Amino acid sequence: MAEVMAQVVPQQTIKLKDCDPNFVKEVIKAGGKNAHICFQCGTCTAGCPTVYAMDYTPRQILRMVNLGMKDKVLQSGTIWLCASCYTCQSRCPRGVEITSLMGALKSLAIKEGVDVKNIKGPAFYNSFIDIAMSNGRMFEPMLFLKFAMKSEGSLTGAAKAMMKDAPFGMKLVMKGKMAFVPHKIKQSKQLKTIYENIKKMEGESE
Amino acid sequence: MRYAFYLGCVIPTRLFAYEASSRKVCRELGIELVDMEDYICCGTPIEAVSHRTWLVMAAYNLALAEKMGLDILTLCNGCVNSLKKANAGLKEDPGLRKEINSVLKKFGMEYRGRVEVKHLIKVLYEDVGIEEIKKKVKRPLTGLVAASHVGCHVLKPGWVMQHDSPERPKILDELIEATGAKTVDYPYKTECCGQTLRGLNDGISLALLQKKLGNIEDAKADVLVTICPACNMQFDMGQMEIRQKFKKNYDIPVMHYPEILGLAFGIGKEDLGVLTHKVKPTKLMKELTNGL
Numbered sequence: 315m316a317e318v319m320a321q322v323v324p325q326q327t328i329k330l331k332d333c334d335p336n337f338v339k340e341v342i343k344a345g346g347k348n349a350h351i352c353f354q355c356g357t358c359t360a361g362c363p364t365v366y367a368m369d370y371t372p373r374q375i376l377r378m379v380n381l382g383m384k385d386k387v388l389q390s391g392t393i394w395l396c397a398s399c400y401t402c403q404s405r406c407p408r409g410v411e412i413t414s415l416m417g418a419l420k421s422l423a424i425k426e427g428v429d430v431k432n433i434k435g436p437a438f439y440n441s442f443i444d445i446a447m448s449n450g451r452m453f454e455p456m457l458f459l460k461f462a463m464k465s466e467g468s469l470t471g472a473a474k475a476m477m478k479d480a481p482f483g484m485k486l487v488m489k490g491k492m493a494f495v496p497h498k499i500k501q502s503k504q505l506k507t508i509y510e511n512i513k514k515m516e517g518e519s520e
Numbered sequence: 521m522r523y524a525f526y527l528g529c530v531i532p533t534r535l536f537a538y539e540a541s542s543r544k545v546c547r548e549l550g551i552e553l554v555d556m557e558d559y560i561c562c563g564t565p566i567e568a569v570s571h572r573t574w575l576v577m578a579a580y581n582l583a584l585a586e587k588m589g590l591d592i593l594t595l596c597n598g599c600v601n602s603l604k605k606a607n608a609g610l611k612e613d614p615g616l617r618k619e620i621n622s623v624l625k626k627f628g629m630e631y632r633g634r635v636e637v638k639h640l641i642k643v644l645y646e647d648v649g650i651e652e653i654k655k656k657v658k659r660p661l662t663g664l665v666a667a668s669h670v671g672c673h674v675l676k677p678g679w680v681m682q683h684d685s686p687e688r689p690k691i692l693d694e695l696i697e698a699t700g701a702k703t704v705d706y707p708y709k710t711e712c713c714g715q716t717l718r719g720l721n722d723g724i725s726l727a728l729l730q731k732k733l734g735n736i737e738d739a740k741a742d743v744l745v746t747i748c749p750a751c752n753m754q755f756d757m758g759q760m761e762i763r764q765k766f767k768k769n770y771d772i773p774v775m776h777y778p779e780i781l782g783l784a785f786g787i788g789k790e791d792l793g794v795l796t797h798k799v800k801p802t803k804l805m806k807e808l809t810n811g812l
Contacts, residue, residue, distance in 0.1 A: 345571040363712045367724055394720060397728070398568070399712035400601075400676035404686045411677075417568035424569060438719055439569040447573070450560040452529035461719065497532075499558045504627055512573050512623070 333382035341379050344422055346415030351408050352376045358402035358412050368392040372402055372412055379415070388428045393419040394435040437464035447509040450499030521647050523593035523638075524585040525553035526603070529561050530749040531595055537793025538749060541778035542595055542640060544792065548656060548785050549648050553593065556584055562602040564673075578606030579620045583631040591636040593643055597748035601673035601681065603637040608680050639674050641747050641777065642683055645691045653698045658786035660700025661808060666780070667704050667741035668692045669732070669755070671748035672712055686710070695777065696745055699784035706739035708732065715754035726765070729758045733770045742804055744774045752776060756798045773801035783808065 342349050358372040365371055370378065370392045378387050387393075396416040403413040424436045441460035445453055466474070499505070531539050546553055563577035581603060585592045594600050610617045611633040621630050644653065670689045678686035687710060693703040714728030733755070736744055746752040755774040763769050774797060782792040789795065789805060 345567070363728055364717070364724055367721075395717070395724065397712045397714065397716045397724075399672040399716070401672070401710075401712075404676040404678050413677075414567070418571070420568045421570060433720075435720055439565065442565050443569055443573070446561045446563075446566060446577075450558075452533075452561055454533065499560055501558065501627055505560065508576065508623055508626055509573060512570065512576065 328381060328383065332385070334384045335382050337382040337384045337387075338380050340422065341415060341418050344418035345411070346379070346418040347411040348409050349376065349379055349411075349415055352380065352410050353408055355407065357405050357407065358410075361401040361405055363399060363401070364395045364397055368395050372396075372416075375419075376410065376412070376415075379419075387419060388423040388426055391433060392416075393423060394433045434461075434465045437461055440464060443509075448502060448506055449497065450502050450505055451497055453497070521550060521643070522552040522554065522590055523643070524556050524588050524590040526556055526559055526562075526581060526585070526592045526594040526599060528594065528596040528599040528749070530753075535749050535752065535776070537779060537796045538595055538752070538776040541776060541782045541787075541792040544787050545778045545781050545785065546640075548782075548787070549644070549652070551593075551643060551648070554588060554590060556581070556588070556592075559584055562596075562599040563606070564598040564602040567602065574602070575606050575609070575616075575620050576623050578603050579610060579624060579631045580627065580629065582607055582610070582635050582637075583624055583629040585635045586631060587629070591638065593638055593640060595640050595747075595749070597639070597671045597673035598750060600637060600639045600683075605680050607633075607635065607637055639683065639747065641674070641691055641695065644695060644781075650694055650698050653695070653781070657699060657784045659784055661780065661784050662700045664699075664701035664804070664808065665704055665740065665742045666696050666701045666745050667706055667736045667739055667743070668696060668709075668745045669713065669736075669751055670710065671746065671751045672710070674747065675710065692745065692747060692777065696780065699780055701780070701784075704739045704741050706735045706741075708735055713751045713754045714758075715750040718754070725754075726758065726762065729754060730762060730766075730768075733759065733762070733772065736772055737770055741772065742807075743780075743801065744772050745777050745780055746774060747777050760798050771799060773797060773799050773804055775801065 338350050354373060354377060356373045359365055362372055368391065370390050375387060375390065375392055393416050396413065398413050400413045403411050406412060420435060420439065424439065438461055441457055441464055444460060445456050527539065543553065559581050560577055562581060563574035566577065567574040592603060610620065610631060617631065617633060624630055670692050674683050675681055675686040675689055684691045689710065696703050708731065711732065712728055713732055714725040717725040744755055746755065752774055759770050779792045779794055794801060794805065
């Protein structure tokens with residue numbers, strides 16, 4: 315029996331020296347409201363549509379956040395598999411804002427510069443924010459380009475990825491389904507400076 | 521009924537059928553849409569990366585509507601989710617509002633917390649009402665069997681969105697039935713379509729989509745009705761991708777709700793942009809016009 319159990323629940327020793335007791339506070343501040351009052355019922359995991367592909371379930375992530383296992387949480391693939399469908403957040407009996415917490419973990423992973431192999435999340439979000447904050451609105455051809463550059467890491471890689479999507483993109487433009495020039499709002503310059511200011515503010519408040 | 525019309529980023533550049541049909545339907549029902557000049561992205565995808573930037577972006581748009589003295593009407597689930605969540609936070613926490621306003625001041629703007637945000641569907645259901653809509657129906661879509669996909673972000677988290685029951689939504693189905701069409705239930709109706717994982721993990725995105733399409737196919741629906749630009753693109757273009765990759769052809773036309781409503785009102789299909797979708801509702805349109 316003990317052997318069977320060991321297979322089902324792989325046992326790990328959690329070492330206190332690897333834990334950061336302030337991690338949960340950091341997560342709450344970044345948007346994971348009520349993370350500290352999770353009582354481990356597992357409703358979040360039960361309703362999650364992408365849990366089958368995750369290395370840790372949402373419930374495990376919450377426990378790990380509360381234990382302060384910062385490195386393991388931020389390196390986990392789970393946070394990049396959240397489809398942000400809000401099912402967990404809607405159903406949580408403790409009012410833990412789990413979807414927002416996954417977002418908070420994404421932002422912390424990006425800030426810490428955690429590099430997870432084959433995960434394109436950071437490249438995508440960084441490209442999106444660059445464009446949205448310089449134009450005011452999204453502009454998809456630019457997003458494709460920036461995302462390809464950042465996720466492939468080299469010009470040739472990006473060119474290859476772009477070539478793959480180019481016929482489809484051209485079709486969209488020809489059919490009038492995608493704009494060819496970005497729409498810039500009048501106050502786009504102010505927007506950019508504001509974004510720089512916010513980044514500075516967030517950096518200082520750590 | 522006068523609203524500040526917030527279109528978001530995707531609809532004006534990718535889904536002109538949604539915009540055109542919504543404008544026509546609203547005109548028919550006496551909902552006046554005042555375009556918001558110089559609105560910016562609602563901030564949805566940025567929420568994950570920078571909480572504060574997201575709040576500033578959402579608050580900018582809310583302040584813009586406040587200046588116009590109007591509540592916001594939007595067609596997009598992502599936008600309604602982002603704006604409503606930010607609005608709730610800014611309304612209940614004066615400290616947060618002050619902090620965000622200190623940034624908005626640089627645009628010469630301020631948000632006092634006096635705006636409400638609504639999805640078009642909610643306006644149709646609450647402000648106009650099913651009975652009024654039924655009165656305007658000139659060509660009932662009798663015989664049409666529709667499956668609905670409401671989408672996650674307009675429903676959840678339920679206590680903030682206050683749109684419909686997050687687990688058993690009924691508003692969209694009632695609105696579809698007002699056109700004379702029938703609706704069918706199918707398993708996992710409120711589950712995610714997978715669009716939010718596009719670009720990040722296409723494999724899982726497609727797996728979620730296939731699960732939904734399989735259930736909709738089994739329910740024998742003629743058409744899938746959506747109220748979100750992201751869901752619509754996922755279902756419509758995703759079917760093309762599945763056909764190429766897995767040689768599986770679902771052939772389920774995907775339409776925005778205002779298109780269905782517009783057809784029932786007797787507006788021409790060209791005016792509604794019905795034929796701009798990837799999966800052409802040709803067969804469906806033939807059947808509908810034959811029956812009229």
